[in-house]
Amino acid sequence: MDNLKVVGKKIPKIDAPLKATGAALYIQDVKIPGMLHGKILYSQYPHARIIKLDTSKAEKLPGVRAVVTAKDMPPNFRIGIMKDNPPLKSGKVLSIRDEIAAVAATTPEIAEEALSLIEVEYEELPGIFDPLEAMKEGAMLIHEEAKSNILKMPWRLICGDVEKAKQESAYIVEDTFSTQWVTHCCLGTSGCVAHFDMHNNLTMYSNTQIPSLAQNDFVEALNAFGLKNRRVRIIQAVIGGGFGSKLDTYAYEYIAILLALKTRKPVKIIFTREEEFFATSPRQCTITKISHGCDKDGRLTFRDVEMVLDNGAYTSWGATTPSVMMLPISSLYKVPNVRYIAKCVYTNNTYCQAMRGYGNPQATFAIESSLDQLAEKAGIDPLELRRINANEPGEITPQRFKITSCGMKECIEEVYKRLNWKEKRGKDNGRGVGMASLIHVGGGARVYKSDGCGTIIKMDDFGKVDVFTGASDIGQGSDTVIAQIVAEVIGIPIEDVNVINNDTDICPWDVGVHASRTTFVAGNAALGAARKIREQILEAAGKILDEDPADLDIKDGMVFSTKNKEKSTPLGKALRKIHYTLGGKMLMAEYFYDPANENFDKEFKGNLSVSYAYGAHGVEVEVDRETGKVKILNYVAAHDVGKAINPLLLEGQIYGGGLQGIGYALGEKMVYQNGRLMNGNFLDYKIPTAKDVPPIQPVIVETDEKDGPFGAKGIGEPGLVPTAPAIANAIYDAIGVRIKDLPITPEKILAALKAKDK
């Protein structure tokens, strides 16, 4: 680990020059000769019967090349994990974002005008917008063919004996917490260009986070269109933000495919900001009933959680977030007895998806708020309660997670020290401190049958390297981390490493950018390939230099003998000799890394990840009792990352994640009224700006994860996981009121203060 030249250094992102000069090409910038522009007509009602749909006037508009409706889609073709979502709807619409028709035209303006010429008559139907209503016996069914509005997803985790533990606990608390819809707000809106060649093979220009899985989805779609055995190629443009939003394929992509097939032209669909707000899938809102107990010494005895999630009208990955919520529910702190039951419920609201943290922020908000209540009841300082119950290396948790490296205690101590906890706590002067911890997957997550990533390394004739990785860079900087690992292992400057990551025709398979897995999994894949190519180089160079390969090393692009410094050759020269000779060869290596983690068994138990990421956030706030405004005076974000491969980018994840978390805690909320979004733009849906940034101290704790590349674990999501409960707990310390419903707005604080004073 010593003498690292590239890994562990603050190296600027290798794609920063493209982005800082405006030269990076995003999906918005992709142009293909003959390209048409697609636009989608959405429902005007969240629940209605379509009485009439007449596209004839739109079809006659000059410049219009195709108008499509549900009847142009293959019958029974459905998308989403429950296959409950037809890309174009007919008969009934179930939500305000239901796609009912689409147009391809020579310009976006003509496409837009054509939409206005489509005549639709609806019979509005009463809707269900509250999941608790939708769960009731005899409630109207959102999907008539389903027997219940509760999804057939048996989220149920039982560890130990919760009822017995309740009887044996010295202190017990119970309460209900709820969270809101928030949305990713990627600056680059969703979009794609679908393009068929003469043989009906599809090329999809995309900003997906899951190129390999999207390829699979589109192959299925082509089969449904009757196009069997066709090739699908995904080419990713530079991705203008992900945060989980691009973890599924969406109706608009299938509509673009349909329009391209009909017109035989490339068809581009780019979302407006308005569409990005109402027609993409937000973080799901939750209602969580939680109960905790501890013994007289503060050791946790049980955790009992019941949760209802508003699934919306269709099903995407959002419905599977309980699988990740189980992680903190079963394993955040040592808790021997756990029960978790979650129900996802169809409503006429928007449907939900993955968003950074994948359910973990919602679960951790309930857990960590409840733990503060328990600490108060037990008369123990809340930070002390967490010290008593902190996770440790070597632990096997009730859900059978095998904890390898674990820096939770160190993170808690950093919060204690840097927040000046002892001095600041319990002052009752309008200022207060609070904290919350986190556990997240840090070594991949086996949610699919494979959690793998492939890498191919190709040496050129000049000592430079092309690395083909399955991993997608969505801005977080995975290309740079991969380049650092390859440069370090081979012994060349990072400038000599070129990372190619955006084309399924040339890049190996990868399950996608999710679960904070890319540095760990793609990093290990790059590490494996780089080791193999280094071996090949040394073996070939041994022959050229007439030296034992074991005595050779590579530094700064020079191959040399460690025994005889005279004997050396520039790497490029050696490669040319290997190539330009009778029976010569080009050096290439490939490596597929699939971590040794486990799918859950039927009881949702198993070692989901090879390693787990930990962290603790501590906050000092000042609350204005007159206005209800919360000011963050100090924010400590301590994270166990295993090893910081690039501290510059790592800090960027902590700052960026932290501020998203602060937005989640204190302000962001998609306001839906009877299924309609009321604040779908940046003027009404406020995300934090530079003025909202509190003093954040990122603290990096290194625990050297044995299975991580150079000891690293994941950090993509953890930055926003404990933010909201840490802030809620600090507010409680400051003014003695607990807000249990996110976001924590001044109105809620004033109402709570008023209620308390009564």
Place this chain on the structure above:
Amino acid sequence: MKTVKVTINVNNEKIKLQVKPYETLLETLRERLALTGAKEACSLGSCGSCTVLLNGTPVRSCLILTPEVDGASITTIEGLKEDGKLHPLQEAFMEKGAVQCGFCTSGMIMTAKGLLNRNKKPSRAEIIKSISSNICRCTGYKKIVEAVEEASKKMA
């Protein structure tokens, strides 16, 4: 369709165009002149991704109609290089880790350039005030502020 003749100076080059009367400056730059560094992310003037300089002052090019700026000088991110070298702001954004997904970056840099045009040594508070007109979802802004500080120091 009726078109309007305009002459604008873009990145130090005089350009004659015939544009739609309702054409935004952003559309002209991106679609006619292939200057795609300015980004369309909201079309409402609320995010700042499309910021360019109009006679040295930062403006939202999605809110300005090209016929309105006849005779004006426009600078985009593509025109920021000086003597073939990257501008200190561009260098600082790269070095300080102020770039993540990059979609806001052009607008951020042009907003910061506008600030430095009128205030060579802005305080941290002035930098924050200035760039708070622009939205970034990735970075948490901290490193963007540091990058602008660094650039202003280097230019001093």
